[in-house]
Amino acid sequence: MSDTTDTGPVLAADGTPLKRSLRRALRAQKLRALALIAPLLIFVLVTFIAPIADMLFRSVENQIVSNTLPNAVATLNDWDGTSDGLPGEDTFEALYYDMFLAAEAKRHTRVGSRLNYEESGISSMFRKSGRGVDDIGEDQIDALEDINDVWGDETFWFTMMSGPDGVAKANGILSAQRERLANLDQSSFAGEIGFAPSQQIADLLPRTVRAYTAFAVFTAIEDEDIVAEEEPWEAVKVALIEDLRSGIDLSGYDGPGAQELREAQQGLANQPAIDYKQGFIDITEDWANLDNWKTIKMYAPPFTTGYFLNAVDMQKTPEGFQPRPENEQIYGILFKRTLFMSLMITGSCILLAYPVAYLLANLPMRTSSLLMILVLLPFWTSLLVRTSAWKVMLQQQGVINDTLVWLGLVADEGRLVMINNQFGTIVAMTHILLPFMILPMYSVMSTIPPYYVRAARSLGATNWTSFWRVYFPQSVPGIGAGSILVFILAIGYYITPEIVGGTSGTFISNRIAYHISTSLNWGLAAALGSILLAAVLILYWAYDKIVGIDNVKLG
Amino acid sequence: MKFKTTLLATTALTVAAVSAQAQDMADSMTLVSWGGAYQNSQQKAYVEPYLADNPDVTATWDESSAEAVAKLRAMNEAGNVTWDLVDVVASDAMRLCDEGLAMELDHDEILAPAPDGTDASDDFGDLIVSDCFIPQIVYSTTFGYRTDMVPEGVEPPSSVCDVFDLETYPGKRALQKRPIDNMEWALYCDGVAKDEIYDVLGTDEGVTRALAKLEGIKDEVVWWTAGAETPQLLADGEVFMGSTYNGRLFSAIAEQDQPIGMMWDMQSFDLDGWIIPADLPEDRLARVLDFLYFATDTQRLADQAAYISYGPARESSAPLVGEHAELGIAMGPHMPTDPANATNTHLYDYEWWADNRDDLDAKFQSWLVN
Numbered sequence: 001m002s003d004t005t006d007t008g009p010v011l012a013a014d015g016t017p018l019k020r021s022l023r024r025a026l027r028a029q030k031l032r033a034l035a036l037i038a039p040l041l042i043f044v045l046v047t048f049i050a051p052i053a054d055m056l057f058r059s060v061e062n063q064i065v066s067n068t069l070p071n072a073v074a075t076l077n078d079w080d081g082t083s084d085g086l087p088g089e090d091t092f093e094a095l096y097y098d099m100f101l102a103a104e105a106k107r108h109t110r111v112g113s114r115l116n117y118e119e120s121g122i123s124s125m126f127r128k129s130g131r132g133v134d135d136i137g138e139d140q141i142d143a144l145e146d147i148n149d150v151w152g153d154e155t156f157w158f159t160m161m162s163g164p165d166g167v168a169k170a171n172g173i174l175s176a177q178r179e180r181l182a183n184l185d186q187s188s189f190a191g192e193i194g195f196a197p198s199q200q201i202a203d204l205l206p207r208t209v210r211a212y213t214a215f216a217v218f219t220a221i222e223d224e225d226i227v228a229e230e231e232p233w234e235a236v237k238v239a240l241i242e243d244l245r246s247g248i249d250l251s252g253y254d255g256p257g258a259q260e261l262r263e264a265q266q267g268l269a270n271q272p273a274i275d276y277k278q279g280f281i282d283i284t285e286d287w288a289n290l291d292n293w294k295t296i297k298m299y300a301p302p303f304t305t306g307y308f309l310n311a312v313d314m315q316k317t318p319e320g321f322q323p324r325p326e327n328e329q330i331y332g333i334l335f336k337r338t339l340f341m342s343l344m345i346t347g348s349c350i351l352l353a354y355p356v357a358y359l360l361a362n363l364p365m366r367t368s369s370l371l372m373i374l375v376l377l378p379f380w381t382s383l384l385v386r387t388s389a390w391k392v393m394l395q396q397q398g399v400i401n402d403t404l405v406w407l408g409l410v411a412d413e414g415r416l417v418m419i420n421n422q423f424g425t426i427v428a429m430t431h432i433l434l435p436f437m438i439l440p441m442y443s444v445m446s447t448i449p450p451y452y453v454r455a456a457r458s459l460g461a462t463n464w465t466s467f468w469r470v471y472f473p474q475s476v477p478g479i480g481a482g483s484i485l486v487f488i489l490a491i492g493y494y495i496t497p498e499i500v501g502g503t504s505g506t507f508i509s510n511r512i513a514y515h516i517s518t519s520l521n522w523g524l525a526a527a528l529g530s531i532l533l534a535a536v537l538i539l540y541w542a543y544d545k546i547v548g549i550d551n552v553k554l555g
Numbered sequence: 556m557k558f559k560t561t562l563l564a565t566t567a568l569t570v571a572a573v574s575a576q577a578q579d580m581a582d583s584m585t586l587v588s589w590g591g592a593y594q595n596s597q598q599k600a601y602v603e604p605y606l607a608d609n610p611d612v613t614a615t616w617d618e619s620s621a622e623a624v625a626k627l628r629a630m631n632e633a634g635n636v637t638w639d640l641v642d643v644v645a646s647d648a649m650r651l652c653d654e655g656l657a658m659e660l661d662h663d664e665i666l667a668p669a670p671d672g673t674d675a676s677d678d679f680g681d682l683i684v685s686d687c688f689i690p691q692i693v694y695s696t697t698f699g700y701r702t703d704m705v706p707e708g709v710e711p712p713s714s715v716c717d718v719f720d721l722e723t724y725p726g727k728r729a730l731q732k733r734p735i736d737n738m739e740w741a742l743y744c745d746g747v748a749k750d751e752i753y754d755v756l757g758t759d760e761g762v763t764r765a766l767a768k769l770e771g772i773k774d775e776v777v778w779w780t781a782g783a784e785t786p787q788l789l790a791d792g793e794v795f796m797g798s799t800y801n802g803r804l805f806s807a808i809a810e811q812d813q814p815i816g817m818m819w820d821m822q823s824f825d826l827d828g829w830i831i832p833a834d835l836p837e838d839r840l841a842r843v844l845d846f847l848y849f850a851t852d853t854q855r856l857a858d859q860a861a862y863i864s865y866g867p868a869r870e871s872s873a874p875l876v877g878e879h880a881e882l883g884i885a886m887g888p889h890m891p892t893d894p895a896n897a898t899n900t901h902l903y904d905y906e907w908w909a910d911n912r913d914d915l916d917a918k919f920q921s922w923l924v925n
Contacts, residue, residue, distance in 0.1 A: 109653035120914040124906055127653065327763075330921040337924075396727075397792045420777055503732075503778060503923045511920070517625040519913055520650065 052533070059526035062304040065296065067183040068111040069098040073300040081297045081318050086288060092276035093242075096136055100235040101214055103130035105185050105222070117521050118306065119295040125286040136279035137238040140271050144237060147267035148260050151237065158228040160257035161212050163198025167255075170202035170209065177213040185222070193220035195227045200255055204248060211239035244268055294318055307527035331528065334508040339535070341426060341507070342490035348430045349437040349486050350479060356434075357441035357478070361448070379435040387496045390428040394419040394500070420502025428500050433489055437482035444478030480552040484543065488536055508532060580842040583613045587641040590618035591783075592806055593827075596862035597642070597691075599880070601850040608849075612842070621781075623647060627656050627832060636832045639843045645826040648688035649909055657687035657830040665844055667852040669871035678853070678869045682826055684905050689851055690828035690868035692859065695891035695900070696736050697822035699804040700796035701789055702814045715821035716744035718796060719772055729785045729797025732778035734919035735908060736798065736823045739901055741768035743821060753907050762915065766922045778923070789815050801891050805864035809882060809889070819896040823903050828868065866892035 009017040034041075066073050071094035079087045102108035112126025150156040174196055178189040195216040202209040215236050216227040223230075244265040253261065280287040298316050299306060306316050313329040314321050323329070356375065360368050378386060393399050396415045404410040418424055448471065456466035494509040501510070508528060515525035543549070586602070588594040594616060602614050617638065619626055624647050630636045643651065651657035662683055666675035676683060682690040698718060704726055705711045717724050718740070730737050739752050745768045747755050755761035769776075777794055779785055785799035786807040801822065807813045829851070831843055849855065856867035857875035864886060867873060876886050887893055891900075 106655045106659075110655060113650070113653050116910065117913050121910045123653065124910045328917045328921050330917065330924055333924050395791065395793055498780065506924070517622045519916065520624060520628065520654070521913070 055526045055529050057526075058523055059307050059530050060303045060305070061523065062114075062299060062306070063183075063302040064111050064114050065300050066302050067186075068102050068107050069095065069296070069300075070180065070183070071095075072098050073296070076293075076297045076300060079293075079297065081294050084290065086277070086290065087293055089275075089277055092280055092287075095280065096133065096238070096276050097211065097235055099129055099133045100233065101181075101218075102184065103133055104218060104233065105181070106130075107184055113520070115295055115299060117310075117519075117524065118299060119291055121286055121289075122292055122295065125284050125292060128284045129280065129287075132283035134234045135283070136276060137234065137241065137274040140241050140268070140274055141234060141237045143268065143271050144241060144264060147264050150257075150260055151240075151264070152231060154229055154231045156257065156260075157212070157232050157236075158195070160255070160261075161197050161201060161209065161216075162195060163200055163255050168199040169196040170199045171196060173197055173202055173209055173213050174217070177210065177217050181214065181217055181222075189217055189221050191221055193217055193227060195220070198255065200253070204250070204253055205240065205243040207239040207243050208236060211236040238274060240264075241268060241271075241274065245271075245273065307523040308531075310524055311527040311531055331508070331511070334506070334511060335531070335535070337422075337506075338491055338508045338532075341422060341429075341505070342487050344426050345429045345433060345490045346437075346483050346487045348426065349434055350483065352430065353434055353437035353441055353482060354475075354479070357438050357445055360438070360442045361445035362450075375435055375438050378431070383432060383495060384499075386432055387428055387499050390424070390431065391419060391500060394424050394427065419500050420505070422501075422505045424500040424502070425497050425505035428496050429490060429493060432496060433486045436485045436489060440481035440485065441475065441478035444481070445475050448474045477551050480543075480547055484540070484552065487539070491536060492532065579838055580845060581639075581836075581839040582611050582842070583615065584639045584839075584842055584846060585615045585617055585637055587617045587619050587623055587638050589620045589642065590616075592802065592863055593865075594618065596859050596865075597850075599862050600859035601855040604855075605846055605849050624650055624654075624656075627651060628654060631656050631833070636835065638832055639835065639839050640847070641830050641832060642691070642827065643830055645684050645688060645690070645828065646905055646908060646912075648828065648830050649685045649905055651830055652685045652687035653909075656833055658833045658835070659686045660689065660831070662689070665847060667848055669853055669869065671871065673871065675851075678871050680870060682868050684826065687830050688826075688828050689830070689847065690826045691851065691856060692827050692863075692865035692868055693824055693892055694827060694865045695801045695819075695822035695824050696731070696798055697801050697804070697891070698796050698798050698818040698820075699785070699789055699807070699815045700818060701792060701794075702816045704792070704795045711816055712796060712818055713820060715740050715818065717818075719744045719768060721772060721775060724795065726795025727775050727777055727788075727793060728772060729777045729779050729788050729794045729799070731798055732780050732923070734915045735903070735912070736901075737769060738762070738765040738915065738919070739823070739903075740821060741765040743901070744768060749901070752901075753904050756915075757907075757911070762918055766918070769922075786813070786815075789813065801889075802863050802865050805889050809864075809879070809884065817896075819891070820899050821901045822891055822896070823901045824891065825903055826868065827865075860886050860890065864889040864891075866890040 009019060012018045012021040014021070072091055075091040075094050076087060079091065099108060102111070108126045108130040109123070112123040115126075116123035145151045181189045193216055195213075197209045197213050212232055215230075215233050219225050219227050219230050244261070245268060248265075250258070250262050250265060277287075286292055298318070304316075309315055309321060310324075311331055313324050313332050315324050356371070360371055360375070362368075363371065391398075395401070396417065396419075398419075400418065401410065401415045405412050405415065410416060418427070452470050452474070453466050456470045457463075461469065491507075492509055493507060494513055497505055497507045498510050498513070501507070509532075512525045512528050512532075515521045515528070540549075586597075588597055598616075606612055606614060620642050623641050623643050627636070627638065627641065630638070641651075641657075648657065652659070662676040662679065663674045666679075666689065668674055669678040679690055682693070684690075698712075698715065700712050702711065706723070706725070709723055712718070712724055718728055738756055742752050742755055742761065742765045743749060745764055747761075756765060777788060777797075779788070779797070779799070782800050782803050785794075785797035786803050788794045789797055790807065790811075790813050796818070801817075804815060804817055808815050808817065829847065831840070831847075835843065851869075853869050853871045854875065856869050857872040857877070859865075860867055860872075860876045861878065861880040867876065873892070876890065878885055888895065891897065
């Protein structure tokens, strides 16, 4: 009941509106809270979120092809990948410059390994091409140097390319080549190189200047040599030969080397053209194989669905997505098996853990502590030791079989096969993951008040009814927590299936490990990992819908 | 007075030169190897002698050779390569070289010539399968069998094809869980001539044929991934015969007295050696090169054979191979390269496998899980 007529905002003591003052106070508090959790936040970001993001990125990333062979890939756009003819001479010419540079930077074998995942044989095709690429145009280069041996002279080249002092420079070409090399080598090519091509010569001999500039940048920054003191690459001379043969008009040029250029143009007129296609096919016949070219074209874009397709037993073909041949399909089977076995393991963990957790929660303190130690002891033992122990137990000359034979239950010739198959994996993993089921169950069960069951009994319920209708529903959150924990751990398990799984008991994670450490196909490993992650998230979502994640308790 | 000054100046220069040289070389090395008996042979044959000559240098071992390729790639991507010298099999060396993770070398320039002056590259010969690779040993993957499990009245197995003969030699087999070697053996025992194996294996029919041959024993095979598994499986009597590295079998037979017999037929030769990671800092590289020059000379490689039954990669080392360091038995007859053992051998084609490994592995694994 106030008789104040002021309808404006409520003010704080210092005259600012209360709302703003409150907001400011709260913001300070929030910032302080954020600062307190910042170390944890950064830790989680760096060690958890970033690797997952990196994995997701790798599963589609494919920049290596277009970074290594940018020009060849660009010309392939015009090539109809489904036709029966090889790409044209322009593609092979572009490939020559790309390959030459890649071989200098030693990147050609990397793109070879990358493409070899898609088409066998590309790896050695690139390896051989890197070795042989400088033989292409050999005869013409010899002819050029026969005309005048200044073409083998580094100072002459440098002077011709730089132009006279104070002349306009073609800085665009220089920065383009820096960027090109930076993409190729995945490192920085910034820094002074002591060379810039003159604009005049760049207009006259575009190919040569591009090639020479790439050579200059690479020589100065990667090799740490002085450009003027190094003889240019064969690729530069080939570029010059092509420029001169393209019928340019040299009459207006009066810069350095004008005389020699005219002389060379005349002298080269009756030389045969460089046959790049034949040159590459001479290095290896594989360049005449259409499938290799189709693969290069297919994997030219910087991002690809190829890894994901491969991870679901499909492949990219010029005709679209198609299933892989039957004798190469493996991941579908492995995904299904991984899910099935993880469910089996979770199920057997529930069955075994429930009575143990019940005893732990309901026995007198002293006995239950002893029991708890028995649960925790194997938990503290090395995973490898436990897995190897199962090997000793389960193998055909192992403890269980020996005992069975000794008891006469099994004939010596008919020893049971319990390891190197699904059975062995399920047994060993159930044992290893059991504590992860027992502990959440126990912590939930120990909070269930014993008088509920007593009350049910005193009201006339049988033992079974009081357990099933009163005790069990209260312990379900523990089962839920344990199941999620065990299932998620199981689905990504690697070492135990590797040791006891044989061929029928291996998981998808074993293939992921293979692609990480042996085949080095990290893109495929990342795609498989992403699918596994998605599967876990979907199952988690389904669990939330069906059971409700609020029903999960760890204590 | 003048003389004294000169003397002082010379001394100062010498000291400066020595300390400059010491500064140029790092005083620690991280060597990567396989652990176990093999790493021990390296330690005894050349790391310990080298450290004795260079007391201020320390060497640390990292037993990561099995994952070397992946780890080196990860280190390279992170821009922090902590390894100085890595022991890998030849096929991994090729991969590392292709990936630009290993340094390309001029073998004649950095390695010691043979005692008679032969260039290192001639002394190692064809074993330099990659520009980045310095071979150390020749080993082989071959079969061992339990002598007490040979059925009565039957000759002990002596041919690789006995592995595929379940009627005469019933029992489990241990094979490596990869297509390499197994496919070649299968084709050979299916009647393909040795020099045509890779031509046949390059076709779809050839792959089907090899897998069909393996299908005959599939139910009896225990697949191994670590070299130590087969000797263990043989020792436990879990398998009748199994493939593994010849050095593992030697140590099970000679050092542990297990009832195991060797089968050298169609042993598959392979190489193991060093690579230097690409882009090492200069001081570390200088140290590594200094060590390598010593560790890969003729005498050192011959010394290594006193600790393990792998053949030295240098031709000039072979005559110097002596006796086992502890058992005192002559090591010559236990070398895979010994003429008596090498009557019928299989030469693994590195280039072919580098091209076809991914493809064949997909087919092989698909066959395994189905």
